[in-house]
Amino acid sequence: MPEELLATYEVRRLGVLDPNGEVDQALMPELPDAEIWRMYQLMVLSRTFDERAVSLQREGRLGTYPPIRGQEAAQVGSAFALAPSDWVFPSFREMGAHLTLGCPIPQLLQYWTGDERAQKVPAHLNIFPFCVAVGSQIPHAVGAALAVRYRRDPVAVVAYFGDGATSKGDFHEAMNLAGVFTLPIVFICQNNQWAISVPLKNQTASGSLAQKALAYGFDGVQVDGNDVFAVYRATKQALEKAKSGGGPTLIECLTYRMADHTTADDAGRYRSNEEVAAWRDRDPILRLERFLAARELWSVEKGDEEKGRATGVIDAAVREMEAMPPPGAAELFDGVQAKLTPRQEEQKRGR
Secondary structure (H helix, E strand, O other), rough: OOOOOOOOOOOOOOOOOOOOEOOOOOOOOOOOOHHHHHHHHHHHHHHHHHHHHHHHHHOOOOOOOOOOOOOHHHHHHOOOOOOOEEEOOOOOOOOOHHHOOOOOOOHHOOOOOOOHHHOOOOOOOOOOOOOOOOOHHHHHHHHHHHHHHHHOOOOOOEEEEEEEHHHHHHHHHHHHHHHHOOEEEEEEEOOOOOOOHHOOOHHHOOOHHHHHHHHHHOOOEEEEOOHHHHHHHHHHHHHHHOOOOOEEEEEEOOOOOOOOOOOOHHHHHHHOHHHHHHHHOOHHHHHHHHHHHHOOOOOOHHHHHHHHHHHHHHHHHHHHHHHOOOHHHHHHOOOOOOOHHHHHHHOOOOO
């Protein structure tokens, strides 16, 4: 029997805004100037939050913190495409997405002090708690997408994770289930090149992470993760596809972790200054500023004004967070289970 070609595949890479601030007009999303400026504000706010959080940790006012510097476009661009009714399953490095979706800033800071009360997401936000255990939130997101399918809700589910999570079984099991049942879910991988000290080349021999979706029967696309317009466009299309019954999409946001893995890490021990410098030239905020400047929507003065506004917002949030009274012992039991056991009830009463 002669050999038979079973299938051929291709993986595309989407880019709209280049490092010089120039766009491909054919691919540019239809966004009014006010919304583009809002994207810029959220990216500046995210970086300002990030810088302050690192400083607070160094001062002993926050616990270990995972910086997001360099990943603002991947987070803001994707979250900007979400509807309030969509469900979000974050990992632990999505502060930009949280800020875009309207999560209270004092509460975000409160979580990084180690106060578990901050995991109680406001009722109007469909955001699940932070997930520090790498990749474990991805099967949960698929379970939620299955529930959405059963209930016929007109919404989608989004799971955020890093490149390191694609090396975990949780990722592959979740992808397989999502493909088999054609679930309304969008997988957003922020490929920041490093799983702590392990580079991407030591995690996979694949030419991209996006192509891993093909083995599970659905689309994968790689986008320039430092291009807020490309991320927004890809996410919006994937959400529309999911909600219309078209099934899952894996979006690989090719970006870079400019800072340490966490404030307990020293990235200088395993990566070169030259590598970091090369990615610094692709800064997502800088390229958006160049785009806005070309349209006479941005200037150094406007940038400084926006930075000052963001700083004031974060300053107020820090004061509010630090004014919160510490949790009482009984509060440790709140939210652990839907119904406490008799023994836990006694412990909560202090017996």
